[in-house]
Amino acid sequence: MDKETFWNVIDAANRSVDGGDQEAILEETQKKLLKFSAADIARWHEIKGVYMELAYRNDLWAACAATGTHCSDDGFMDFRSWLISQGRDVYMQVLQDPDSLAEVEIPREGADFEAYGYVALYAYGQKKEIETKGLTSVLKDYLAWIGREGQTSAESYVRVLEYRNDIYQEIDAHPLGAEEKEKILEEVDLRPDISSCWSMEMLPQIMPRLCWRYNTGQGMGMS
Numbered sequence: 132m133d134k135e136t137f138w139n140v141i142d143a144a145n146r147s148v149d150g151g152d153q154e155a156i157l158e159e160t161q162k163k164l165l166k167f168s169a170a171d172i173a174r175w176h177e178i179k180g181v182y183m184e185l186a187y188r189n190d191l192w193a194a195c196a197a198t199g200t201h202c203s204d205d206g207f208m209d210f211r212s213w214l215i216s217q218g219r220d221v222y223m224q225v226l227q228d229p230d231s232l233a234e235v236e237i238p239r240e241g242a243d244f245e246a247y248g249y250v251a252l253y254a255y256g257q258k259k260e261i262e263t264k265g266l267t268s269v270l271k272d273y274l275a276w277i278g279r280e281g282q283t284s285a286e287s288y289v290r291v292l293e294y295r296n297d298i299y300q301e302i303d304a305h306p307l308g309a310e311e312k313e314k315i316l317e318e319v320d321l322r323p324d325i326s327s328c329w330s331m332e333m334l335p336q337i338m339p340r341l342c343w344r345y346n347t348g349q350g351m352g353m354s
Contacts, residue, residue, distance in 0.1 A: 132167065132174035134315050138219040140164060140175065145218055151238055156216060157250055164254035169262050173301040176251035179215060181307070181315050186211045186226060190325045190337070194229035197334050197341035197348065200241035209243035216247045226319065233340035249293075255301070256292035263296075 140163045148155035164172050187207075195210040196202040202210070214222055217235065225232050232242075260269050276288055329337060334348035342348040 132171040132178070133311070134178060134318075136171075137175055137178045141216065142218045145216075151236075153238075153244055153246065157246055160247075160250050161254045161257075164251060165258055167258070169255055169259040169296075170301060170305065172251055172255045172258055173298050173305070174307065176255070176298060177302055177307045178315065179251065181312060182215050182222065183208075183211050185316075185319060185321070186214060186222075188226075188229075188321075188324045189327045189329060190229045191225070193325065193329050193334060193337050194225070194232050194341060195242065196331060197230075197338040197345060198232065198237055198242050199345045199347050200237075200243055205245075206243060208248070209245040212247040213242050213244035216244050223319070227322065230338045230340045233338075233344045252293050252298050253289050255298040256294070256296045257289060259296035259301075260292045 140160065144156055144159040144163050147159045164175060167175070191211070191214075192202060192207050195207055200206060200210055214225060221235055225235070257269075264272070273285075273288055276291070277285075325337060331348055335342045338348075
């Protein structure tokens with residue numbers, strides 16, 4: 132798993148479904164990830180973490196606010212997950228020019244995608260269980276599980292597998308190396324960030340296109 136494969140998974144999933152259907156994107160991304168080994172799925176999640184960290188910038192936080200998306204700490208995390216889910220071209224463009232987000236179609240509910248932050252955890256739990264026990268055994272376990280009173284959701288069973296197979300143990304055992312991180316960073320040419328002291332009243336000057344499109348900034352306070 133490398134950065135090229137990482138973005139290929141995202142772009143392939145996006146080509147397969149309606150971009151506004153987050154549930155479908157989650158399902159399709161899991162399907163794509165399950166074609167890889169559990170170790171590769173963990174590495175995909177690690178690479179996503181690097182891109183999440185790169186996007187932790189004041190100008191992107193301001194862009195998030197300018198779209199009208201909830202911009203608390205958690206909200207900004209969900210925004211960055213959403214940004215990565217849009218694919219390589221959008222991510223790189225917005226990283227260079229956050230105001231270019233005005234050209235991207237944003238869901239009515241806002242530019243956030245909390246569940247995308249967990250998509251690799253779900254896929255890892257399933258794949259690790261299959262690698263450890265075998266598919267036949269996992270299917271038997273699942274049939275026995277849904278036969279219990281009140282246990283009817285496949286999604287709930289996936290969560291059980293997630294908790295049973297901790298992706299972070301894999302990551303701790305096989306962390307992303309310095310050379311791998313350098314390959315990710317080499318294509319990213321970050322411009323100087325803005326001050327962390329920006330306010331909603333300053334947004335029309337900082338993000339004029341976004342504020343014009345979403346009518347944000349004037350006379351508003353931070354929430």
